[in-house]
Amino acid sequence: MPTAGARVSLKGLRTRLEELPERFTSPAHDERVTSRVGRWLGIAFGLCFVTGLLSHGIQHPPSWFGWPAGPVWLYRVTQGVHVLSGIVAIPLLLAKLWSVYPKLFERPLARSALHALERGSILVLSGAALFELVTGLFNVAQNYLWGFYFPTLHYAVAWVAIGSILVHVAVKLPVIRRGLAGSIDGSRRRFLRTTWLGAGVAFVATAGVTVPLLRSVSVLSWRSARGLPVNRTAAAAGIEVPAGWRLEVVGPRRMSLSLADLAALPQTTAELPIACVEGWSASASWTGVRIRDLLDAVGAPAGTAVQVYSLERSGLYSTSTLPATHTAATLLALRLDGEELTPDHGYPCRIIAPNRPGVLQTKWVTRLEVVA
Numbered sequence: 001m002p003t004a005g006a007r008v009s010l011k012g013l014r015t016r017l018e019e020l021p022e023r024f025t026s027p028a029h030d031e032r033v034t035s036r037v038g039r040w041l042g043i044a045f046g047l048c049f050v051t052g053l054l055s056h057g058i059q060h061p062p063s064w065f066g067w068p069a070g071p072v073w074l075y076r077v078t079q080g081v082h083v084l085s086g087i088v089a090i091p092l093l094l095a096k097l098w099s100v101y102p103k104l105f106e107r108p109l110a111r112s113a114l115h116a117l118e119r120g121s122i123l124v125l126s127g128a129a130l131f132e133l134v135t136g137l138f139n140v141a142q143n144y145l146w147g148f149y150f151p152t153l154h155y156a157v158a159w160v161a162i163g164s165i166l167v168h169v170a171v172k173l174p175v176i177r178r179g180l181a182g183s184i185d186g187s188r189r190r191f192l193r194t195t196w197l198g199a200g201v202a203f204v205a206t207a208g209v210t211v212p213l214l215r216s217v218s219v220l221s222w223r224s225a226r227g228l229p230v231n232r233t234a235a236a237a238g239i240e241v242p243a244g245w246r247l248e249v250v251g252p253r254r255m256s257l258s259l260a261d262l263a264a265l266p267q268t269t270a271e272l273p274i275a276c277v278e279g280w281s282a283s284a285s286w287t288g289v290r291i292r293d294l295l296d297a298v299g300a301p302a303g304t305a306v307q308v309y310s311l312e313r314s315g316l317y318s319t320s321t322l323p324a325t326h327t328a329a330t331l332l333a334l335r336l337d338g339e340e341l342t343p344d345h346g347y348p349c350r351i352i353a354p355n356r357p358g359v360l361q362t363k364w365v366t367r368l369e370v371v372a
């Protein structure tokens with residue numbers, strides 16, 4: 001009879017699941033291993049969370065938030081740390097899950113309300129942590145498989161992850177203390193060494209996107225391998241520069257400038273990096289007009305922010321706000337490494353600001369408007 005057969009095999013499956021903890025007795029399933037891997041995982045998540053908050057703050061600044069224009073490389077470093085700590089966390093999280101996984105199948109599911117709460121929080125923690133690492137990894141690979149707007153959800157779930165990590169650490173503190181105090185013997189030491197090696201390989205494989213010295217050994221560094229990468233090409237953005245292109249500068253007064261007009265103004269050259277939120281970064285030499293000079297020319301007082309508009313009509317990056325802190329050191333660049341800008345890098349002109357995420361370095365600029 002089919003029903004009885006199904007029942008028998010279901011029962012068999014349940015028995016086998018219940019036996020799992022006893023049957024998989026690897027020496028790695030041990031609190032001394034878990035606590036050591038957990039310590040580094042906690043550090044990686046902490047770094048990732050703080051640098052992520054920072055990046056989010058710069059892109060969506062609340063009124064109290066300020067971010068300086070220098071040192072020019074600071075965002076390059078913080079976003080590099082964000083991406084690298086996230087990448088390193090992947091092998092650490094897998095090792096940690098492996099070291100506790102017989103516990104994940106423990107029966108009964110809940111011994112008490114408190115026990116149920118603890119197990120529930122571990123489910124939330126693992127789910128949120130995996131979600132953050134996987135969506136982040138896909139973002140680094142510039143693969144947006146999902147339909148949702150990545151930053152909003154990545155940001156929201158980060159709070160869930162960090163919150164449940166804090167609860168988890170608080171609940172497990174006695175076990176963590178005991179685990180870290182316990183000594184480590186041969187096979188457990190081997191498991192830990194393999195884990196550190198995995199984390200090291202993940203680091204080196206990715207670090208080339210932002211650490212020039214590691215470029216040649218990094219499999220993920222293809223985007224910065226040759227000169228300055230292009231995030232979105234002019235063709236992909238549907239850019240056609242009109243024959244009579246002029247830059248509009250709107251403040252207390254108005255100004256309209258041709259490319260020749262812009263080139264006739266005092267030019268400044270600066271070595272500045274583009275640091276993409278996706279992790280890659282590369283430095284280049286930019287030449288152009290200081291935004292502050294243009295603001296002076298239309299009579300904008302000191303301390304004014306600027307709204308930058310691109311020829312690109314739609315899309316998330318078609319406009320950006322340049323805060324007052326950045327106007328003095330930001331260029332409306334006309335040249336890259338001494339050559340006229342190529343269409344892909346923003347011809348006729350683009351914003352290049354120090355210490356800001358790549359997404360705010362608006363290309364194909366057509367209009368600057370003083371923010372009242």
Ligand SMILES: Nc1nc2c(c(=O)[nH]1)N[C@H]1C(S)=C(S)[C@@H](COP(=O)(O)O)O[C@H]1N2
Pocket residue numbers: 228229230231232237274275276277310312315317318319344345346358359360361362363364
């Ligand atoms: N108008 C516009 N500007 C833009 C973008 C865009 O899609 N549209 N992409 C931004 C992103 S995400 C990055 S990282 C930088 C990359 O600049 P690059 O292509 O010159 O290296 O441009 C920024 N400026």
Ligand SMILES: [Mo]
Pocket residue numbers: 231275276277278358359
């Ligand atoms: Mo970017």
